[in-house]
Amino acid sequence: MGGLDVRMREVVCRHGRVEAVSDVDLEIAAGERVALTGTNGSGKTTLLRAVLGLHRQTTGSIRVGGREGRSPAEWAWRRRACAWIPQKPAAGRFPLLGAELLAGSNAPAEAAEAAERLGVAPLVGRPLHTLSGGQLQRMYLARAIGCIAAGAELLLADEPTAALDFDGQSEAADVLTSLPVTLIVVTHDRALADRCDRVLEMAAGHLREVR
Numbered sequence: 621m622g623g624l625d626v627r628m629r630e631v632v633c634r635h636g637r638v639e640a641v642s643d644v645d646l647e648i649a650a651g652e653r654v655a656l657t658g659t660n661g662s663g664k665t666t667l668l669r670a671v672l673g674l675h676r677q678t679t680g681s682i683r684v685g686g687r688e689g690r691s692p693a694e695w696a697w698r699r700r701a702c703a704w705i706p707q708k709p710a711a712g713r714f715p716l717l718g719a720e721l722l723a724g725s726n727a728p729a730e731a732a733e734a735a736e737r738l739g740v741a742p743l744v745g746r747p748l749h750t751l752s753g754g755q756l757q758r759m760y761l762a763r764a765i766g767c768i769a770a771g772a773e774l775l776l777a778d779e780p781t782a783a784l785d786f787d788g789q790s791e792a793a794d795v796l797t798s799l800p801v802t803l804i805v806v807t808h809d810r811a812l813a814d815r816c817d818r819v820l821e822m823a824a825g826h827l828r829e830v831r
């Protein structure tokens with residue numbers, strides 16, 4: 621089993637004056653699958669974005685594979701090391717096509733193959749904003765599989781099954797928990813959490829181990 625270890629020390633994330641993540645310490649072993657649950661607005665998305673370097677107002681230490689994100693070169697490495705399934709797509713200036721999203725994985729053939737398996741291959745010519753919520757999540761999962769084929773060893777997934785139908789939820793949970801990477805998945809889906817090695821709960825920015 622591959623995967624990178626993750627180590628967080630005294631991580632604090634703010635949105636202006638709001639402290640969304642408070643003093644989080646966390647160690648995740650290489651290859652572990654961790655579900656991050658908790659109430660709405662408790663800081664889960666903010667913490668995942670901090671790991672990716674997308675949340676600037678972050679203090680403390682976040683190491684992935686033993687590497688801190690202190691320099692542009694370290695962040696470039698972190699971007700390649702992480703596959704990311706966002707809760708909602710970033711608003712870009714131009715519409716992005718499904719095929720362009722898949723190509724961004726650096727392993728377009730593997731991503732396209734995953735899109736085929738996940739039933740969204742016929743939609744790759746469409747702009748992402750025209751896809752349904754579930755179709756979009758399948759497209760992002762296909763991209764993540766491409767990123768992993770290209771060498772990513774940490775998958776950060778933010779509610780990746782929230783918009784899927786029942787069969788899709790179960791299929792995506794199988795795929796997510798069988799990938800040869802470390803997984804941190806934000807989820808309100810009990811069946812997905814049950815398949816993970818550990819379950820953590822976030823409440824008002826604080827993290828605690830549930831299982």
Ligand SMILES: Nc1ncnc2c1ncn2[C@@H]1O[C@H](COP(=O)(O)OP(=O)(O)OP(=O)(O)O)[C@@H](O)[C@H]1O
Nearest residue numbers: 635636638640658659660661662663664665666667
């Ligand atoms: N761009 C922003 N500007 C200001 N406050 C924000 C911003 N994004 C999030 N917040 C606030 O930060 C806190 C944590 O939000 P976050 O999105 O991390 O929660 P979450 O646990 O992922 O919630 P959910 O389960 O609803 O997705 C919330 O109080 C939220 O209102």
